[in-house]
Structure formats: C-alpha cells, structure tokens
Amino acid sequence: CEVCGHGSEDVLYVLRDCPAARNIWNKLILADKLSNFYSISLYEWMIESLLIQQIFCSKDGLVRIEDGFTAAGGFVCDHNVGWIFSFIRYLGICTVIDVEL
Numbered sequence: 010c011e012v013c014g015h016g017s018e019d020v021l022y023v024l025r026d027c028p029a030a031r032n033i034w035n036k037l038i039l040a041d042k043l044s045n046f047y048s049i050s051l052y053e054w055m056i057e058s059l060l061i062q063q064i065f066c067s068k069d070g071l072v073r074i075e076d077g078f079t080a081a082g083g084f085v086c087d088h089n090v091g092w093i094f095s096f097i098r099y100l101g102i103c104t105v106i107d108v109e110l
Contacts (some may be wrong), residue, residue, distance in 0.1 A: 025051065035095050037085065065090070070100075072106035077102040 010018040012029045025047070026029060038046055046054050068083030082097035100108060 023049070025084055033094060070105075072103075072105050072108055077104075079103050079108045 010022060013027050015022065015027065025034065034046065035043065042054075045057070046108050055102060065087075066085045068081060070079065070081040072079045079100040079102065080097060081100055082095070084095040085093045087093055
C-alpha cells in the first residue's frame with residue numbers, strides 16, 4: 010500500500026483495512042455499526058447499514074487547459090451538515106474526463 014507501506018494491497022485493503030481508510034471510516038460510521046463494518050462483507054454491510062445513515066460528499070475538480078495541471082478536492086459532512094473531513098489532491102497531467110472520474 011502506497012499510503013501505509015503494507016506489503017500487499019487489494020481492493021478491500023484500500024477501501025477498508027488500510028489504517029488511513031480505517032481512520033476515515035471510524036469518523037463516518039456510527040459507533041454501534043463499526044463492528045459489523047469490519048467483520049462482514051462490504052456489500053452486506055452497505056445493504057444493512059449504510060442506507061440508514063446520511064453522509065454527504067461534495068467534490069469538484071479543475072484542469073488548467075494550457076498545461077494540463079489537474080487537481081480534485083471536496084468534503085464529507087454528516088446529516089447535520091457538520092464537517093467530518095476534507096481532501097485535495099494533485100492528479101498530475103490528465104484530461105477533464107479523468108479529473109471527473
């Protein structure tokens with residue numbers, strides 16, 4: 010994992026098990042739902058838990074046309090519009106479509 014240095018990296022590790030991802034999930038998920046989140050499949054957990062919670066994410070990207078400089082950023086807030094975390098990331102040289110994806 011390029012974030013934490015773990016020896017192997019699969020989709021589940023990146024999305025849930027990496028310490029950086031866990032830190033974010035621990036802030037987003039209600040405390041009584043955390044044990045299920047880490048013990049059952051993500052699909053099962055989303056069906057039984059995530060649909061009940063209200064979490065909002067807003068994101069945007071920018072491309073400087075003359076040199077292809079791209080970046081993306083956004084924020085996540087709870088159902089009371091309380092800030093949870095924000096992010097910004099330089100994406101390198103790419104297209105508008107890449108930034109939106």
